[in-house]
Each structure stands twice: as C-alpha cells, then as structure tokens.
Amino acid sequence: MGRGKIEIKKIENTSNRAVTYAKRKAGIFKKAKEIAILCDVKVSLIIVSGSGKMDAMCSPDNSLSTICEEYHKHSKEKLWPAKHENLHNEIEMVKKENENMVIELRHLNGQDINLNHYELIPIEEALENGLISVRARKAS
Amino acid sequence: MGRGKIEIKKIENTSNRAVTYAKRKAGIFKKAKEIAILCDVKVSLIIVSGSGKMDAMCSPDNSLSTICEEYHKHSKEKLWPAKHENLHNEIEMVKKENENMVIELRHLNGQDINLNHYELIPIEEALENGLISVRARKAS
DNA sequence: TTCGCTATCTATAATAG
DNA sequence: TCTATTATAGATAGCGA
Numbered sequence: 001m002g003r004g005k006i007e008i009k010k011i012e013n014t015s016n017r018a019v020t021y022a023k024r025k026a027g028i029f030k031k032a033k034e035i036a037i038l039c040d041v042k043v044s045l046i047i048v049s050g051s052g053k054m055d056a057m058c059s060p061d062n063s064l065s066t067i068c069e070e071y072h073k074h075s076k077e078k079l080w081p082a083k084h085e086n087l088h089n090e091i092e093m094v095k096k097e098n099e100n101m102v103i104e105l106r107h108l109n110g111q112d113i114n115l116n117h118y119e120l121i122p123i124e125e126a127l128e129n130g131l132i133s134v135r136a137r138k139a140s
Numbered sequence: 141m142g143r144g145k146i147e148i149k150k151i152e153n154t155s156n157r158a159v160t161y162a163k164r165k166a167g168i169f170k171k172a173k174e175i176a177i178l179c180d181v182k183v184s185l186i187i188v189s190g191s192g193k194m195d196a197m198c199s200p201d202n203s204l205s206t207i208c209e210e211y212h213k214h215s216k217e218k219l220w221p222a223k224h225e226n227l228h229n230e231i232e233m234v235k236k237e238n239e240n241m242v243i244e245l246r247h248l249n250g251q252d253i254n255l256n257h258y259e260l261i262p263i264e265e266a267l268e269n270g271l272i273s274v275r276a277r278k279a280s
Numbered sequence: 281t282t283c284g285c286t287a288t289c290t291a292t293a294a295t296a297g
Numbered sequence: 298t299c300t301a302t303t304a305t306a307g308a309t310a311g312c313g314a
Contacts, residue, residue: 001290001292001306001307002292003295003306005305005306006293011179016294021181031171034164035187037149037150038148038150039150039151042187046182046211064211067188070188074193087228091231098241101241102241104245110271110273115277127267128271130267131250133250138257141288141308143287143309143310144311145290158281160309166308167307
C-alpha cells in the first residue's frame, strides 16, 4: 500500500524503518480498536520497539490482566513461568534455612532423641558457652 | 475498505459480525506479523471472541511470556497481581519466621548486646534447661 | 458457515519540505 | 527527525452460491 510494494523482511535503513514503524503502529492500533468495537471481542496488543519503548492497548472495559487470564484458560503456555519459578525457589531456600534452624533450636533445647553421645558434645559446648556469655552480660 | 464504509460501532447482525470478525482478524494478524518483521519489533496480539475462542500470536523468536515481562518493565499495572502477591506474602512470612529464629539463636549464643537484665533471665533459664537435658541424654 | 468476487475504502511507501 | 501529500497496494463490505 503505497507508491510501491515492499518485501516483508527487516527494513535495513534505520530511518525508513522508524518511519514505517510509526505509520504501521498507528495503523495496527487503529485496527485493533476497530475490531474490538465492531466485533465485540477482547483484544490485547503490545508492541515493544527495538529501542525498548513499549506501547500497549486493550479493548474497552478490559485490562491486559483480564486478557492474560483468558489466555491462560486457553493455552498450555504459562505467561510467567520464570517469575513464578524464581519465587518458588526463593521460598524453598528460605524454608530450608528455616528447617535447619528449627533443628538447631531443638538440639539446644535438648529435644532430639536420635542423637548419639558424640553428636551431643558440640551441643553441650554451645550451651555452656552461651551460658557463660549470658551470665557475664547479666553480671555487667 | 469495501463496497461501502461502515461506522465503527458494534455490528448487531450476528452473521455479518462473524464474517467481519473472520476477515479483520486475519487482517490484523497479518499486519502484526508484518510490522514485527519489517520493523524488527516485539509484538504480542491476543484476541478473545465473544464465544470464548482465543487466538494469539507473537513476534518470531519471542514468547508471550517474554513480552509480558517487557510489559512489566514499562507499566505499573501488574498482569498477575493475585498469584504474585500470594507468593510474595509467603516469602515474607517464611522470612519473618527465619528472622525470629536467627534472633533466638543469637540470644542462646549470648551474642546480643542490647538486652537488659530481665530479658536475659529467660534465656539463661533456657540454656540451663537445655544443658540439663543434653547432659541427661549424654549420661544415658 | 465459508468461499469467491470486486468495487470501494484505507493504509501506507515514496517523496518533499 | 516530524508533517503533509499523493499514487498505489492492500484490506474488506456487500453479495451470491
């Protein structure tokens, strides 16, 4: 559509590419709004340019969030696996630390029945040292 | 574009609406692919029809997930508030527990210099009790 | 619903300022 | 870089099968 037809491949000339981008972006956003209204459908459109600028739209009375939820209903692909994975991993790590400390505290309370004589020695020492420190501080 | 121009408002006739939807959907997906290639940009397009069917596309070498991540970099709106919120809350809770145990362990090691006399008493007792238990176990 | 057709409308490539 | 212009390519509304 224009003075000549163009091949669909990356426009190498930077300024031509920028001009075409501006025009086509306006065009596609217009189309997206039109189809949303004419056909009463939910539309989400996000474009991120090479320079990192983003434009997004979605159909009236919707949010991208809503539309992403719809996406999840229909697709196996999860939109945020990485993010969730990371959060899950973080939880696991902190829980692991937690567990270790629970065990240590139990030991210091003399609550673990499965320890043998040799395992009890460092615990006894820790308690003795702790007691010394605490008494020293109380006295000061 | 067509035998007559149409006003941009919902097409009430159901079959006309369906036909227009099919045509325009094809058109907009084509445009989306073209701009992605021509201008080397990331595009995500999701359309959910009234009857609940969904179509989605995104630019080559990208995933919707990637593009959603980009969206998050640029927008205040979170696309998946609930899920993330829950995970964050869980992390906070576990971290809080963690912190409490770290403090308790420090106290039992006599490491906290900001405690007063009265705060030290229960710690001393805990240590004494722990020591009694551990020694009892060692002896058994 | 889904083609095919085509007159028309729209988007836009090329260009100039 | 934007903006405006315009000739053309492309999209599509209305119809018919």
